[in-house]
Amino acid sequence: MEPVIEVRHLVKTFRTTRVLDDISLKLEKGMNMAILGKSGVGKSVLAKCIVRLIDPDEGEIRVLGQNMLELDAMELDEVRKRIGYIFQGGALYDSMTVQENLEFQVRRTKEEMSQADLDALVEESLRNVGLLEAIHKMPAELSGGMKKRVAVARTLIFKPEIIVYDEPTTGLDPVTAGEISELILNVQEKYNTSSLIITHDMKCVKMTANHLKIIANGRFYTQGSWADLYQSTDPEIRGYFH
């Protein structure tokens, strides 16, 4: 199957610490891949390298057939519009209402769109995450789970082909975390997206991912399906399941 993200021999060093050391991965169309690892092993750095929020030292990153490291600013923006990125805390613009948060990007890219069409698009996105009633609220008035949902809605407005979730359930209670995991699945079904889920929440992984990779010491330690890894007797892997 055609890969939507392909990373080859990625290396990233911060000062003297080599955070990513020869990392390679392939995310195929329609796949939900979870990247697991302890805190500080470089999971988020990998995700940020993929969308070029961080430039790697070595390696190659191809997203939707484009070599991300060779694109100029305009080309990069075009590819980024096809990727959704959900940040750990939602990263909603706190000086704007939920509606303005969703409109913000669209106004800059689809200037010809009428206000009525824009309103309809915003409402559709919010309805898809079950938060239409929060349309006029400020981010400070939302709970952690609601912020994540709005962040997903903000991403969905562009109907992305890939969504990168950076710790989607961190800091949420188990019930809300379960709802967010369900939302990830619903979004994938409805929008036919491929997802890269950076997490250490095993419940979320079990619900959402069909392929798992574990990072340790800057490299992929192992990979496989939930069932494959669950049966492993390696104490390093077993640690994630207890």
Added chain:
Amino acid sequence: MKILRTNESLNNFFSEIGGLVLFARNVGQQFFRAPFEYRELVKQGYFIGVKTLPLVAITAFIMGMVLTLQSRPVLMDFGAGALLPGMVSVSFIREIGPVITALLCAGKISSGIGAELGAMKVTEQLDAMEVSGTKPLNFVVATRVIATTCLVPILAFIADAIGMLGSYLSINMYEPMSVVLFFSQAFDSLRFYDIIPATIKTFFFGFFIGLIGSYKGYTTGQGTEAVGMSANAAVVSSSLAIFLIDLIAVQLSNLIYGI
């Protein structure tokens, strides 16, 4: 050990200067790149201009009164009381108005920009903009820098006018003097080279207040503590920059006008 520490401090200082220069270049490029964020520019203009005006006005009024009250006895001792309006106008328009306005803006605006951008950086809002194809340098930084560059001179002009008004009222506390006489004496003492360099330097004050505040916020480290440090560093660095620009402006204008 001491030499090593000095070396490291010097290193940090020069990398900050280098970082600021590169940042200024990148922001400068955004001034001429579409999309032009008019709405955000107007919003920032309101926050920077209108919200700072009361503070600038009250301070300038008090400074005008204090300068007059302090200078009057000395001038009267020398029988030069009639020179008071001229002395106040030259001092205010050349130096006190622009510098006091710029320092107030450094304290209020630069720290505010540093804290706001710092918080946006820590909560990944700047990254969220970047990843969705909106350039934060264009939307967030360039608008603030343009707003401060345009509005600090206007605020300084208003400060000059209100300071002169304060001076007029404090003279009238001792002896009655008509507005016409006060302002004709005040303007008689002003020369071309009192007004133009003072006005030009306020544009530089405004530019660096916005630029340094944005730079400190944009390069904030991790955590909420870093946001406070950025706001603090923005005030300190902008204030120092104001004095440095002022010194350079005085030397240049003295050279140009052969004073």
